[in-house]
Amino acid sequence: MAHAHTEPPAPVALRVKAIESLLVEKGLVDPAALDELVDLFENRLGPRNGARVVARAWTDPAYRQRLLADGTSAIAELGFSGAQGEHMIVLENTDRVHNVVVCTLCSCYPWPVLGLPPVWYKSAPYRARVVMEPRAVLAEFGLEVPDEVEVRVWDSNAELRYLVLPQRPPGTEHLSEAELAELVTRDSMIGTGQPRRPGQAAGAEGPA
Numbered sequence: 001m002a003h004a005h006t007e008p009p010a011p012v013a014l015r016v017k018a019i020e021s022l023l024v025e026k027g028l029v030d031p032a033a034l035d036e037l038v039d040l041f042e043n044r045l046g047p048r049n050g051a052r053v054v055a056r057a058w059t060d061p062a063y064r065q066r067l068l069a070d071g072t073s074a075i076a077e078l079g080f081s082g083a084q085g086e087h088m089i090v091l092e093n094t095d096r097v098h099n100v101v102v103c104t105l106c107s108c109y110p111w112p113v114l115g116l117p118p119v120w121y122k123s124a125p126y127r128a129r130v131v132m133e134p135r136a137v138l139a140e141f142g143l144e145v146p147d148e149v150e151v152r153v154w155d156s157n158a159e160l161r162y163l164v165l166p167q168r169p170p171g172t173e174h175l176s177e178a179e180l181a182e183l184v185t186r187d188s189m190i191g192t193g194q195p196r197r198p199g200q201a202a203g204a205e206g207p208a
């Protein structure tokens with residue numbers, strides 16, 4: 001199914017809402033359980049796929065090359081593919097370049113590697129402001145990008161979805177691939193955050 005770079009058609013959204021209301025009303029689902037399910041895909045389960053891709057790239061130089069050359073097929077090597085991830089481009093952060101991803105028109109997002117987009121990603125202020133004043137927006141996420149690092153903003157669309165390959169944190173030479181994956185945050189793969197450092201507790205993501 002092609003994604004037309006628009007919000008879901010209103011009738012579909014309305015039908016989903018109607019079904020949800022009915023299920024809640026009949027006592028068949030608990031609204032809190034639904035919220036929990038959304039949170040699972042948005043914050044916990046979804047982004048773990050992307051974290052595995054990043055950790056593999058950090059530990060396997062040949063994989064990293066394949067990932068940067070053809071994101072879609074390299075991601076599919078790990079078993080992640082499907083709707084909203086048919087054409088993936090992986091953006092490598094370096095000492096000189098920091099990449100950040102947005103969808104200025106709606107909420108295009110790489111579902112197979114990141115799950116569902118967080119609320120702020122879909123918000124009008126993020127979509128408008130990250131293009132005009134990316135450093136100010138990133139600062140609100142607690143991410144100060146040094147002046148000498150160029151910030152590049154990438155606009156997702158129906159054809160292309162982006163995954164940021166963050167820099168491997170220092171002091172992680174001794175960690176296994178699985179341990180490295182634990183350090184990869186969702187926001188670090190959107191470009192609004194950095195991976196955690198070893199020993200740094202998992203905190204809330206998103207803007208402060």
Ligand code: FE
Pocket residue numbers: 005006103105106107108109156157158
């Ligand atoms: Fe979009």
